[in-house]
Structures are given as C-alpha cells and as structure tokens.
Amino acid sequence: MDFLEYIENRSNENLEELKEFLRIPSVSTKSEHKADIERAARWVAERLREAGFANAEIVPTKMHPLVLADSLEAPSGPTILFYGHYDVQPADPLEFWTSPAFEPSVREGKLYARGTADDKGQVHIHLKALEALKKSKGKLPLNIKIIIEGEEEVGSVSLWDFVARNKDRLKADALVVSDTSMLARGVPSVTYGLRGLNYYQMEVTGPSQDLHSGTFGGAVPNPITILAEAIAKLHDKNFRVTVPGFYDAVAVPSAKERKAINSLPWKESDFRKTVGARGLCGERNFTTIERIWCRPTLELNGIWGGYTEEGSKTVIPSKAFAKISTRLVPHQDPEKIAKRLEQCLRKLLPKTVDFRFEVLSTGKPWVAPFTHPIFKMAIQALEKGFGKKAVFIREGGSIPFVTQMYDTFKVPCVLIGFGLPDENAHAPDEHILLENYFAGIKSMAIFYSSLAQI
Amino acid sequence: MDFLEYIENRSNENLEELKEFLRIPSVSTKSEHKADIERAARWVAERLREAGFANAEIVPTKMHPLVLADSLEAPSGPTILFYGHYDVQPADPLEFWTSPAFEPSVREGKLYARGTADDKGQVHIHLKALEALKKSKGKLPLNIKIIIEGEEEVGSVSLWDFVARNKDRLKADALVVSDTSMLARGVPSVTYGLRGLNYYQMEVTGPSQDLHSGTFGGAVPNPITILAEAIAKLHDKNFRVTVPGFYDAVAVPSAKERKAINSLPWKESDFRKTVGARGLCGERNFTTIERIWCRPTLELNGIWGGYTEEGSKTVIPSKAFAKISTRLVPHQDPEKIAKRLEQCLRKLLPKTVDFRFEVLSTGKPWVAPFTHPIFKMAIQALEKGFGKKAVFIREGGSIPFVTQMYDTFKVPCVLIGFGLPDENAHAPDEHILLENYFAGIKSMAIFYSSLAQI
DSSP states (O other): OOHHHHHHTHEEEEEHHHHHHSOOBBBBOGGGHHHHHHHHHHHHHHHHHHHHHHTTTEEOSSSSSSEEEEEOOTSSSSEEEEEEOOOOOOOGGGGGGOOOOOOEEEETTTSSSSSTTTTHHHHHHHHHHHHHHHHHHOOOSSSSEEEESSSSSGGOOHHHHHHOOOOOHHSSEEEEEEEEEEEETTTTTEEEOOOEEEEEEEEEOOOOSSSTTTTTTTTSOHHHHHHHHHHHBOOOOTTBBSSSSTTOOOOOOOOHHHHHHTTTSOHHHHHHHHOOOOOOOOOTTHHHHHHHHOEEEEEEEEEEEOOOOSSSSOESSEEEEEEEEEEEOOOOOOOHHHHHHHHHHHHHSTTTTTEEEEEEOOOOOOOOOOHHHHHHHHHHHHHHHHHHHHHEEEEEEOOOOHHHHHHHHHHOOOEEBBBBBBBBBSSSTTTEEHHHHHHHHHHHHHHHHTTTTT | OOHHHHHTTTTTHHHHHHHHHHTTTOBTOOOOHHHHHHHHHHHHHHHHTTOOTTHHHHHESSSOEEEEEEEOOTTOOOEEEEEOOBBOOOOOOOGGSOOOSSSOEOOOOESSTTTTTTTTHHHHHHHHHHHHHHHSSOOOOSEEEEESSSGGTTTTTHOOOHHHHHEEEEEEEOOEEEOSSSTTTTBEEEEEEOOOOEEEEEEEEOOSEEEETTTTTTTOOOOOHHHHHHHHTOOOOTSSBBBBTTTTTOOOOOOHHHHHTSSOOHHHHHHHHOOOSSSOOOTTSHHHHHHHTTSSSEEEEEEEEEOOOOSSSOEEEEEEEEEEEEOOOOOOOTHHHHHHHHHHHHHHTTTTEEEEEEEOOOOOOOEEOOOOOHHHHHHHHHHHSSSSSSSEEEEEEOOHHHHHHHHHOOOOOEEEEEBBBTTTTTTTTTTHHHHHHHHHHHHHHHHHHHHHGG
C-alpha cells in the first residue's frame, strides 16, 4: 500500500490518538504537574514503539525525562535527527478558554487544547508520518534519530546537558524540527531564523512588611511605584530598549533580506486582526515583520504586588515582582545581555529598596543560510503535501535546542512549522487547523521518503 | 461597687469575649464573607443588649447591616454619639501571619488577630466601659447613642445614606470615635485631623487576548509596560504627585501647627524601625510626620497582569491592572481629585490601548479645632486611665464617617485611639497591646463618667 493512502485511511485514528496526547496536562513549569510530565513521556515512548521504534526509551534527567528512539536501517541513506517537545505552557488564565485546556475539542475545522500547536500536535505529525512510512514500506528509506524533550518551555537545561554528553549518539546530517508557524494559512513555510530568549524575574522590597497606606503613605518607599518607575525607563519613546549596550552586537539584516522579508505573502491587516489591539507599535524605522523577526525586544510577561482581589485594601506592600523576557537576535550574547539588564535595573532603583534579580533561562538566537539540498526537498515536500507554494521565513519565537544543535554539530537545521501565528500558542484557546495537521503528516512522509536520495 | 473595680474584676472575661468577636471573619470587601458580616452584626447587638442596651437593633442596608442602640436616661446630661465599625480588612497575604488571622493569639503582651486594632478591639473597649458604668451605677450619667457599621473598610456608603435620612435620631452634642492610633507606646492621644481617601482601580487592555511574546513581541502594545509607564509619570523626582491641579486646594499647616507637630514625643527612628525599609522617602521640604499627617499622597496598593506564578511563561497579556489610592488633606475635593486623576491617566496612556477607570470610593479629609471642653475631659481621662501625659495629634488614615458627621452636625468629634502605628492595621500580624486595651476600658469609663459635668 502507498504511504499516502495509509495516511489517508488512518486520519480519524490519528486525530483520536492526538487528543489522547493533549489530555495529559504536561506543564513543565509547575512542580504540581511532575506526574503528568512523566505520563506524557511514557505516552510518547509507547506510541514510538507502536510506530515501529522498538528501542524507544525514557531517559531520566535532573528535571523532566527525555524520550529517545532511532531507526538506522539505511546504510547508504542520510541520518536525520528529529527534535520535538512534549511539555506545554501553563493553561492560565483558565477562565478565558472556551473549552477546557486539557479536554480537546474540534470546532470549525480547528482542534482546541493546550499543546495543539506548541508542540504536541506538530510532534504527532512526524510520529504519524514516520509510522506510515515504516508500516507501508516495511522499513524506513533513511536513518532517523528521535529526541523528544520535556523542558522546552522552561529552558531545556537537561537536554543541553544530555547533548553535551552524547554527541556521537545524536550525530546526524541534518536536524528537523516542527515547533514553528507557517507564515499564514495556505503558505507552508521553512524557517531559517529564530530569536534567542532570556527570561528573568525581579523582586523589589520596600518595607519589611505590608503597611497601612494611611498611617504610612507618603513617607515610605512603595515597591509597586518603584518597580513601575524602573520598568518605565527600560524603553525610550521610539520603543528602543535603553539597557546600555543592548544593541551593541545586533546584526542588521541585509537590504536583500529585508526586501525578501517585506515581499512575503504576509498581511499586516491579518496580524492586526489577530492582535486585536487598538493599534500596533514598535521600534522606529522597522516594519512590523522586521520588528518580530529581526529585532531584539524586552517584554514584560508578568507583574504583581499588593492587593489584587475584589474591592479595596489600603496597603503599601512589602514587595512587588515582575517577570521580564528579552528576545535576542544575532549576534547578541545571552549572558552579556542578562548581566547588562541586571546592572541597568540596579542603577535605576533607588537606595531605599532591596532588589533581587534571577535569570530563569538564557537562549541564543539562530539564523542560518538555506543552501543545503535538504531545504529544497523540504520546500518540494510541503508544496506536494499542501498543494501550495512554500516560502522561507524567520520567526520571532525561540527554540534553544536549534541553536545548540547548530553550534554543536554544524549541520543544517530544517524548521518546518505547521502552526499558524493566530493559534494562541501560549494563550487561552490554543488550537491547530486540522487541514494543516493532516497536510503536515502527508508532507513529512513525502519529505522523509525523498531524503533517501540526498 | 466602683466602676474601675468592676472593670478590673472582669478583665479576663472581657479579653475572652473580645477573642470571640475577632474569630468572626467579617471582611467587608469580599462577597464570600457576607454571612460572617451578618454574624458579626448580630454578635455586636447581643453584646450591647447584655451591656444594658435593651433596644440594640440591627438595621439592614443595601450592603452590610448597621447596629444601633441608645441609652437616654440623663435628661440634664449631654448626648454623645459613639461610632465604630465591626468590619475588617482582608487577611491576605495569609502566609505571612505567624498565627492565623481569625484565631486570636496572645504573645508577649500583645493580642494578635485581624481587627484587634482596626477596629473590633477599640469598639470593644467602649462597650466594656459603658457596660461597667451601667452595671456599677445602675444607669448612665449621660445620654449615649451607639452606631456600629460594617462598611468602614469599603467606603461606608450605607452609613452615609442612613445618616442623611436619620439626622434627628443621631443628633448629639459630640461624636466619640476610637479607630485611630496613639502617637506611640505610653503616649495616649486625641486626634484632631484625618486624611481623606479616594480608592480607584484601573485596567489597561492591549491585545484582545494573551499573545506569545516570541511571535508577537516587539510589535504590539504590552499593557504591563504601558501601565508601568503611566504609573511612573504620576510622581516627580521630589515625590510630588504630578496630576495637574492635585495640590491646588491643599492647605499648608500654620508655622505654629508645624512646630507643635514636630515637637511631639515621636521618634523617627521608631518609625523607621517599624517600616523596616532600607530608607525612607517622601515629598521634599516636609518632615516625615508632616508627610503622613498633613500632605496628600498617591499610593499604588496593588498591581497585576500576565503570568504571576512559578517559573516562566512567555506571554504578552491582554490586560494589566492597578489599584491606586489618594489620601487627601484640607481642602481637596475628593470628586475633583478623582476626575483629575482619571483625566491625567487618560492623557498619559497611548492610543494603542483601552483604558477603564473605576472610582471604588471617595472620602473627604477632616481637620478641626480642639477648643470645646470635651477635649480637655478626654485628655484628663486618658491621663488618669494610662497614668501618662496625653497629647493632640493628627493621623494619616481616614475615617469617612467623621467628616460626614462633622459636616452634618457641626459638633466636636473626639477621636481617641488605642492602637499603635506599628500594629499592622491592614497587614499580616495585626495586633493590639493588651496594656492599651485594658487602660482604654478604664480611660473611657472615666471619660463617659466625667461627661455628666459638661
């Protein structure tokens, strides 16, 4: 039987199986989900075994387990390393989900659940494509190594550690990852650039305990006000980050690349609609697409302090907190940027408060040429699978492992995304378009099948 | 039997009864505590009946009930209106309480629980002083009207409504309130000035839903950053509020008053120790005591938005929120100040975001001369009850009812506080010094007893 026919016949089964995967709340950032994380790892290993990867194994780490498998039955064929992650972002705020985050639900051709787009749905596309090839052809026409981690959303520390100690085991001719987005609906895409990501938490302490804002107000350092004043100084009026040295190493894209990027079939009006704000904003002299793909940012991801419930409480709190992230582009150094931000904040804060700064994770940016023949095969496979023209794009998000692999093995990294930018990857009502899920399985089966010829 | 002896004999019973009162979590700002609020009102009415106020009654309102009682058996004596409140602030953050907020606990001469100082402990002082007079003398030597409300911590709306419709019923020669603090331990005090209080909540909306900070970061309005930037512009570097017109009506205290205030037995070092911050700060050209008593403020009481839990989540939230309060001094108009703050914030915010502003409550400041003979009686009673010199002070907190009564009846308002500034009135580990609770009952019995002579 032809593998495409095999895929076609199994579409209902595949979808039901994906739903099973999505029901496991494998939230990596919260310790209360430790058991779910482990359940998700076991689920992936079992599906790999069913797909014909008899040696699928769970590798414990200091944090969340890795799932590994390989199939090395094509002595003359290339070796591909496929990477994905089974962990997901927290589902909060829960009240904004139309259907519960961990109860998959199909509405208007879309599958809703935490992890549909990022990254369980995309991992499942590859599992099902490889299974179809294995089951319909008897064995794979290429060698493949699979590594699925559980810490992507929290900095991939264990993975990095594993890679450093297992270079031979992971060595491959190319890396394939599906954890990105397509440029737009009907535009299958291969990504050649990602931003790096540093994540920080800061804590400002004024009084040693909460105080009555009547009895003390006007004479004591209010940590909320002081935190806000520091945050406010991190951008200038042209939306440039004011941290000294922040832009020192930033590579500006060439005129040719800027032209290519700005000519892509990408509509600012669609972006605007997805965002849904009264207006857009960003760094002067750059287009929206340049701002999200090619420019570094500093964004506030969370803030809290004092009384945050119903009604009023006249308190001056002891502490206020913020979560901050910086997205980085070539050739910013994550460690240097983290130090510079900390120094900058220390200088901005008055001597009346205490300050604690924590770097939760760091991650380098990645941009690479797409000259290797594998890129052409990826584009062709996507065009066959989707029946649409495919394009090369960059992306504003971060996949630390890609950088790590690229730096470690100096091999081409092929990033093929099946999500869409408006699929709420880290937000309530995350979903994946079912047409992309199904065309994805076909495209990837075509892709892996064609790689035998490299 | 002498009433002081009666009080002495009942001290254990009185303390146990107060603990019973403190066990009722009568938090007025949270709807979940509605039943507790009603239980607290019933408890107060029952204790009044036991104290000899047979006509004690519960008056339902649109929000939380009032408790009323009177004793009018002294045709030639003066009539005093005693005011207090049985509602309390929320206990959050719960994790910072040494013993649970609603399980009273005595440690080193202090009674710990939410409401000990503000205001259940102080209300109880008066109930027990009046009971002692009634029980030991048979009847009271003065006429007294009692009103205990349940909305002091949320703006006293129902009380104001009741006062407007029941002026004759509440008419008195003077108002007595114990909801303030003593200047310091061993310094019994009568307060002649309070700041007013406006409380606001603001909401800034950027994107219509939470967005991935990689895919969207750098090109969309981040409501946390924008909220912080607006807050940062509300003060200048000399800690003056920048809201246009904020200081227009502010009365600066006379040189004489400033001198009196700054000569009081109040130690900045004690204040500093209570605050426990690295340093103090506040409006230029004013002393700390002037800043908290005589100057208006704008304080942030709460802030929240985005991801606020363990670890990291790379989100640009749809919304960010803040709770803000302004303390007001003569002759600032609360309604005008609320409008000016809203206008100022609207101007500060960019057009890329939506803005919602809510005034949760408003309250006028109050400062009055202390020339009526009742003030001298209060000072003498405190000096007898405490065996210490008593002083006249102002206070940074707010008691809306005092202003309302003063404006409505134009009678002297005698504010006698038995709390201390470091007793964490609106914070974890709220407490009252037992020596002040016991000396308070004696002082107030002496005070009420002496008023027959006015």
